[in-house]
Amino acid sequence: WWCIDLYTGETLYYHNTTGPVTGLTYSGFDYSGGISGEALAFGQIYNYESPNQHGGFPYLWSTGAMGGYAGTGDTNTWLLFDAVTGNYICELINVPSWAGGGSMFGPAGGTNVYGKDGSILYYNIVGTSDPENPYAPATAPFYLQCWNTSRALWMRPFNGNTYWMWRTYLNYTFDGNNGFSLNVTIPDMTGAGSVRAVREGQYVIGGTSGKNNGTYIEKGQLWALSLEPGNEGALLWNISYTPPETEIPDLVTGGIFGGGVMSGPNVDPEDGVFFFKQPMTREFWGYSLETGEKIWGPTESENNWNYYGMNTNIYNGLLLSCGSGMSGSELIAYDIKTGEVEWTYTPSQEGFESPYGLYPLSITAISDDKIYTTSTEHSPTQPLWRGSYLRCVNATNGDEIFKLSFWGGGGGMADGYYVGLNFYDNQIYCVGKGPSETTVKLNNDVVTQGSAVLITGTVNDQSPGKPGIPAISDADQQAWMEYIYEQQEKPIDATGVPVHVTAIDPNGNTQDIGVATSDIGGSYGISWNPPVPGTYQVTATFEGTASYGSSYATTYFTVTDAPQGSVTPTQEPEQQTQTPTSSEPAPTTSSVPLSSPSTAPPPTSEMPTSTYIAIGIAAVIVIVAAAALVLRRRK
DSSP states (O other): OEEEOTTTOOEEEEOOOOOOEEEEEEOSSOEEEEEOSOOOOEEEEEEEEOSSOEEEEEEEEEOOOBSTTTTBSOTTOEEEEETTTOOEEEEEEOOOTTTOSEETTEESSSEEEEOTTSOEEEEEEEEEOBTTBTTSOOEEEEEEEEEEHHHHHHOOTTTOOOTTOOOOOTTOEEEGGGOEEEEEEESOOTTOOEEEEEETTTEEEEEOOOEEOSSOEEOEEEEEEEOSTTOTTOEEEEEEEOOOOOOSOTTOOOTTTSOOSOEEEEEEGGGTEEEEEETTTTEEEEEETTTOOEEEOOOOOOOGGGGGOOOEEEETTEEEEOTTSSSBOOEEEEETTTOOEEEEEOOBOOTTSSTTSBOBOEEEEEETTEEEEEOOOSSOOSSOOSOOEEEEEETTTOOEEEEEEOOOOOEEEETTEEEEEETTTTEEEEESOBOEEEEEEESOSEEETTOOEEEEEEEEEOOTTSTTEEOOOGGGHHHHHHHHHHOOOOOSSOOOOEEEEEEEOTTSOEEEEEEEEOOTTSEEEEEEOOSSSEEEEEEEEEOOOSSBOOEEEEEEEEEEOOOOOSOOGGGHHHHHTOOOOTTSOOOOSTTSOOSOGGGSOOOOTTSOHHHHHHHHHHHHHHHHHHHHHHHHHHO
16 A cells, blocks of 8 residues: 655555455355455544643554455454554454454444544444354343453553553554453343444444334334443433334345345434435435434435435435435435425436436535535446546535546545545546745836836646646636646636735835736736835735635835926927027026026925936026027127
């Protein structure tokens, strides 16, 4: 396996797990087995707090659950690795069989959760077995147990326990039998079913599904046991209910690819609801967790393709259904308390390459009121049909936020970034808000008052995949990203992003120059007439969009005074070409200053010095012109 930097895509390290294929079995379709070695099952960040030590420890676990339908491998031995380096740390043996193996999100036995401190916890209800008949149902006494990885890795019999310290000793073999952080006697739970939901430190909910075929009713039950410190295992409540009546005969099953029978109860403690689903009829039912009474259902039958499965998620009071993920379906959001449809997202087909009419959908991540889905199927043919997308859907109203050409290979969220494998090009993509860079400049940084300045610059995307490319508007982001990364046609009418240009004038006042929009090349420009002389600071600010973070840049320019004066040199020759007559009086110079510029009155504080210099120069020109005219008359 590889460790990839989420922010740069750089490979940080590689861990070789090569080994022989073991546990080869025939599944009815082909032979399959497992590659022996250190295949990863899940990760963990354990947050340890004591008077002596604090901090989070990132780990990777290999549980030995590998290979095809048979799931071969030694599931009772787990291997621990350092997530930062990939190096082996230690092993954990004698992991309970009901906690062993599989993915963290697909348990092989007990109900598994991450603890508040990051510990990996497995909860289970166990009874007392009959040594004479080990296959007989367990009987009283019953126990509520919690197996805890942190407990198992802390205990070192005969070596001393490391109080106030967290030490996963290198190459040490820890005993999983020491990993039970909870083992308390509970009331008689004969036929009580299995754990359905866990809220650490509060309660555990479990129960049975019951049965209702229209002629025979077997009531189901749900119960809650306390997990509050000092009161663990106490019965909090117990309710019974009548499950939904199924229209499917008992002898009918879904087969290996079918939808199966009634599924439930699925418990949602936060909303006080538990629900059932029937893939064969594509319906849902909702029940009150307080009374056990049915409160809604059945819902209207969903798409026929959902016969193959009705995958569900619960988010912010919504029951999200999207079918099996292997055939055409819609994403439907039900109000989990009423069963009413809040919104529906339909992945309409493009062309005729997919046989389903609608694209398959699988929810791969939910974050920040956004639902991420991909499309795939059980046995894709080559070439892969076109039109598959990574889709981002608004969880509040079902609107499509964006989509990107992407044949689903699963994915996940971390730090606001979605990471997934795209089977179209077999590349791993990281999708999220990218950093930006803004520049600003003036071709002429010294101008005369009254002249316009042209302020230009660029706004670029600095994402590590293609740093330096133009930043493009959210509306054109899909076409632009597919062009940049997926060799699709370049959009010809894409627009850039808004840039707000402001200035601070010589008096410290803020001047709002305006908003310019960059073009498809990343450049922007805006013209402006500065009002007063002096030095200006210009700031170009890109405030960011849904696609890019914000950035800004500054530059400076100076405005000089415009030339002043009532007479210009180009007007003097016209006065000198006039031929005076004898009747004309001799001109005088009383209308102009007789003093030289060096004796001109000093400027006051109200008028700039440069203005007086200009007036002095004009006076010299006028005096010289008048003197020349007098001399000419005397000749």
